[in-house]
Amino acid sequence: MKTSENPYIPYLATIENAWYETGGERCIKTFKVVIDDKEVRENWNHCPGQSAMIGVLGVGESMISISASPTEGRFLRFSVMRMGKVTQALHQLDPGDKMTIRGPYGNGFPLEEWEGKHILTIGGGIGQAPLRPIIEYVKAKQDLYAGLTMIYGARTSGDLCFKDEFTEMSKCDDLSCHLTIDIEEEGWEHNVGFVPQMLLDLNPSPENKIAITCGPPIMIRFVLENLKKLGFADEQIYTTLENRMKCGIGKCGRCNVGNLYVCKDGPVFCYSVLKNVPEAFA
């Protein structure tokens, strides 16, 4: 069986660059990778919100969201939190090393459907990784969208990902960037407080908006509550789910929430669908 006929055999990719976003026990490392095979690289099409199975041969694979937008070029980015066996092995990789990639998997955000609307992203911690490609995508196609508002928070300033990109973002006209951390810190010039509260304080009008939230389950719960308070309709709210996955192609069985497979039917879900799925926020 050739690779192209066998969805389980991954492509090889070379790490072009790698850096730490955050420190500590559960640190986050970002990898910029390029798929080795020229034909595969050129035919690779992903949309923001999709994921890929990345891995290390001999250790295993993990489903990680692709945090680069296709508008950025023919490379991929993955921001990986050091957690279990596979992510620990990934963290040992440096520029020049190989990782394996299968994908892209899942549905992605319906960005074409959202054209003409104002995009509001609400992220927490590592949850900013699947939101980053939306921001990059909308920035690259500013004419197609009414605007972009980003709310992003983490426990401390050291836990925020993609910090180097914020300064540049705050220079864009149609884009407003709001950062928050949970606890007061010396030298911190932005907001202090939880993400859901910051959303309420900003008080965005739901008119012509799409809100997308990713982050820890507890944050998502309160963000959803607050979006409803602000008058957002279920159809205007999107989130992504994650579950343990093995195959990525709807066969191995474990990632379902109710009758939906996160790997195939998700990871992006509209709240109007999700609110009827009993297991969605388990």
Place this chain on the structure above:
Amino acid sequence: MSAMLLNKDKWPEFVGKLSGKVWVPKVEEGEAIRFGPLSGEESKLPEYCNTRVPPKEIVFPETETLYCFQADEHEMTAPEIDERKIIIGIRPCDARAMKIVEKLFRWDVDDPYYLKHRELVTLVGLACNAPGLNCFCTSVGGGPASTEGLDIIMFDLEDRYLLETITEKGEALLKEVEGLLEEAGQDVLAQKEKLIEAAENKISRSVDTEGIAEGLPGLWEDPLWKRVSASCLGCGTCTYLCPTCHCFDIQDETEGFEARRYRTWDSCMFEEYTRHASGHNPRPTRRERTRNRINHKYSYYVDKFDLIACVGCGRCINYCPVNIDIVEILRQVKEAL
């Protein structure tokens, strides 16, 4: 479709002439455990109701290498799957299960391993004259002589078998043994109908599935899940021995320089099955896991493929060490609707 008769005394010749490895139920210490390759000593099919381990393992092995590689190298090679197998004596429920599971393995992305195994097997089923105590195939769309998934169906007529072809694959198989068969007459076909009717009447257990698929998600927080899972040990026997359970894990294994990535049966009844790397588990207790097992079979699969992912073989009832009974669970579901 042809209907042919085979005298049982011609059995050794019959299996000897077939081109392909013949697999039959293997009996150990008086019990049919699983299917295995035919050996020289077997001059007939054994007496059995059904095998303990379903023949799903022939098309979906318990562990299967996805690809091999050398440690520190990046060349990945998938094993060739090329052995033709003729499975004789598979029960109609287990063949139906393969047809049901195939839907999933074809869904959107083809699973090349499953489909290759499936393509290479010819299924010669044996209709049930005497269904088991916990069989309930007739409640879930099957029956003791269901032909779904089969290439040939055989009926045991005491001293001979009636063989009816279902597919072209089955037709081709019978061509190989033409000389040993004779055409079946109307009297035999009438006898067959009587056998089927008698077998159906022997099935004593039943489930009324009406409304279950639509109603199950609404019973999410019903106390019944706590009740029916209270004695569960989480051993996973119900899923390992289930002919439609198809969930798997993927693991890596290295021995010296030789390494492989393989898949291996997994079970939604295991705690680690859904546990995230963070430690969070969306199905933390056996209550949630049992609820998922029943919902997957009787609701989610119906939603996706318009089929119940249960063929009523009764194995999960027969082999559960604490007597958890899916028919009883479904009765309680029905009651709670």
